[in-house]
Amino acid sequence: MIAVTAALIGFFAFVIMRVTTPQMTTLFTDLSVEDSSSIIKDLERQGIQFEIRNEGSIIMVPKDKVTRLRMKLAEGGLPKGGGVGYEVFDKSDALGTTSFVQNINHLRALEGELARTIRAIDRIQAARVHLVLPERPLFAREAPEPSASIVVRVRGALEAQQIRAIRHLVASAVNGLKPQRVSIVDEAGQLLADGAQTDPEQAIGEERRIAFEKRMRKQVEDIVSSVVGSGRARVQLSADFDFNKVTQTSDKFDPEGRVLRSSQTREEQSMTADNNGQVTVNNELPGNQQNNGVAAKDQSKKTEETNNYEISRTTKTEVTEAGRVNRISVAVLVDGIYSKNDKGELAYQDRTKEQLDRIATLVRSAIGFDQKRGDQVEVVNLRFADAPATAPIGEPGGLLGMLQFTKDDVMYFVELGVMMLLGLVVLFLVIRPLVKRILASDEVAAAISGVLSGPAASEEAAPSGQPLLPSGGTSAIDVATIQGQVHAQSVHRVGELAERNPNETVAIIRQWLTEPAK
Secondary structure (H helix, E strand, C coil), rough: CCHHHHHHHHHHHHHHHHHHHCCCECCCCCCCCHHHHHHHHHHHHHHHCCCEEECCCEEEEEEEHHHHHHHHHCCCCCCCCCCHHHHHHHHCCCCCCCCHHHHHHHHHHHHHHHHHHCCCCCCEEEEEEEECCCCCCCCCCCCCEEEEEEEEEEEECCCCCCCHHHHHHHHHHCCCCCCCHHHEEECCCCCCCCCCCCHHHHHHHHHHHHHHHHHHHHHHHHHHHHHHHCCCCCEEEEEEEEEEEEEEEEEEEEEEEEEEEEEEEEEEEEEECCCCCCCCCCHHCCCCCCCCCCCEEEEEEEEEEEEEEEEEEEEEEEEEEEEEEEEEEEEEEEEEEEECCCCCCEEEEEHHHHHHHHHHHHHHHCCCCCCCEEEEEEEEECCCCCCCCCCCCCCCCCHHHCEEEHHHHHHHHHHHHHHHHHHHHHHHHHHHHHHHHHHHHHHHHHHHHHHHHHHHHHHCCCCCCCCCCCCCCHCCCCCHHHHHCCCCCHHHHHHHHHHHHHHHHHHHHHHHHHHHCC
């Protein structure tokens, strides 16, 4: 009884402690050893219960305190994110520090800050950055270019756009660093970005093509799925891009469109007199008025006009950027129609040609179909291998739609249910039999006292020639003589006890017979 009581007390104490224990949730994940140690010291100083998992990288705290703790730890600069950032200069003494140490600290701080920024990107768990910032040698015309190498630990796989974003992020934060000089390696040793790449335009063009195909494929899937149903259409889209940059210049002359550019007019007039062919000094002197007679005169006049015309000219320069779409090819595979037959089974039925033509028309409109460009659209109806066995089940509405529990709530209710079930099992299988056994012992004791005292009390009223007990044993005892103290079952149990222990029963009866009557 003592052992069972101790076990019951321990069990119910465990149940009460388990139920009253606050629900734990994640405070921070992917913590470094330094950050985890600092956070644990702060939690112990505040006296807050916590749990450590995954070798200290995950810290669990009560759910009702997680928001306040995050704000409190952020006020103290925790978590720092691992590594050393610009806080290395907060407590340093600049008076006794050499320039070499200052440069090393600056490089460490820059690498730490870049690593923290890279870890903020989705799918990246950890990152380390190594920068090479060479100094310009004396008497050198060209300075060596800086470079960077980055090692990341990722969840899943990084997309090409994310890798390009990391390279440009690091290149923009370091003076003189080009994105082509940044190498990225994952934890498996796989080269994600080559630092020796010299043609970034090719990578950019490939990303544009992939993004264009993904966007167009999603548009086509959305519009086709709205007609045939979700998950019952497969779309493959291929786009042919021209990444050549073309510059074209053309001059056009219009002979009919003449414009007067300049006009010049020249007019000459001369007059000569006949002096009989004599050339004297007197005739040549200015102001000579000695004309005794009328002489013959020769007069001439000349007019010259020059007009310059400009012919109309049109100069046109066209620059075609890289990334032109030469052709788009689309293949659409749609499933048929499923309906229930007379037996209640799903029956497959092909779609009509009219429906396929309408779907093809929608696809052409979605991709901007151009027949001159050579675009192709094919819509085919075939039965899918994974045909639906039953009709799709809609989302619950009404009261069921409002009772949307989270994973933590479901686990909490399951835990409470298990505890209640264990409590009921212990109650019915342990406590109830013990109580019944205790009550049965009391009933047996009362029955023994009633059976053994009954004949002694009735002996005075019985005739002198009758025996005290019948020779047939306890089975012949009249149940009516018990005087309503116990039931017939208790009398039988007393009889069984008397048969099993005859010596003790006789001793008890003799003791009662020797006792004086009261």
